[in-house]
Amino acid sequence: MMVAFGKISFIRLALFGLLIAVFCSCSKQAYIFTSFHEPATEGLRLLYSDDAYHWKDFNKTFLKPEMGTHKVLRDPSMVQGPDGLFHLVWTCSWKGDKGFGYASSADLIHWSPQKFIPVMENEPSAVNVWAPEIFYEDETKEYIIIWASTIPFRFAKGIEEEDNNHRMYYVTTKDFNSFSAAKLFLDPGFSVIDAVIVKRKSKDYVLVLKDNTRPNRNLKVAFSESAVGPYGKASGTFSPNLTEGPTVVKTGKDWLIYFDAYGQKTYSAMKTRDFKSFAEVTSEVAIPEGHKHGTIIKVKKSVVTQLKKENNIANAQQDRL
DSSP states (O other): HHHHHHHHHHHHHHHHHHHHHHHTOOOOOEEEEEEEETOSSBBEEEEEEESSOOOOOOSOOOOOOOOOOSSOEEEEEEEEEESSOOEEEEEEOOOOOOOEEEESSSSSSSOOOOEOOOEEEEEEEEOOOOEEEEEEEEETEEEEEEEEEEEETSSSSSSSGGGGGGEEEEEESSSSSOOOEEEEEEESSSSSSEEEEEEEEEEEEEEEEESSSTTHHHHHHHHESTTTOOOOOOOOOOOSSSSSEEEEEEEEEEEEEEEEEETEEEEEEEEEEESSSSSEEEGGGGGGTTTTTOEEEEEEEEHHHHHHHHHHHHHHHHHOO
């Protein structure tokens, strides 16, 4: 009887595994990860995945940067609006610019003319505009864009220089033609960059951020009842030092936090369910070599299928030349 029971259990387990595999393969959802390669002059790259753990690169650039003093495309952040349109923002210069780049696309292949959004034009001493991060707030039906800027001698600082003492700012927009005035988004009492807003539910928001002070340069979280804050005191770190560029995606009951562990020369990931306890899952993820940090978004699987099709056609045409 024990042998028969074991066989039945094995068969049930195998069938269960088969059902899970079929469900995953039939899923209508996929993931896109915006990316760039150093020195960031070539433009926007995209990774894709079916499970948010294993990523592949399309091995091409989708948008060549034309905006800004240095004409780079760094820290690309993207969101898909309720109308299906993709909105992309990025860092276009290390220093000297008072805004960021913007473009939109319906299919990630054909892009609108690029715009320079001068969000800090009313701050004459602003040093930079770094890592704009875009978030769509479905309750107010508006886009919130946050970024890091340094305005020397305005805030208390650590040991970093005054031109590296960042705080987070934000604007809102409904149409990317008119924007609210730039406002202070976050002053945690230290230099902060690379923040990303996560919405768990109404009146429950998490901000994943980089403490940019020396020697920390690591990742922390803060909580708020509103997307634009105020956020509470930042937590202790959950990452090693010399890390940056977090992005967050939910898979099942887990939240995955990807980040560039540049001090360890690797791209890492943490898993959490409550943003209070974290488990490292770097060994469970696969990221193509050369990838630099961007934003992960969920898309319909048809979006990735179409991108693959267009890419295959372009490669075939190239082979015939």
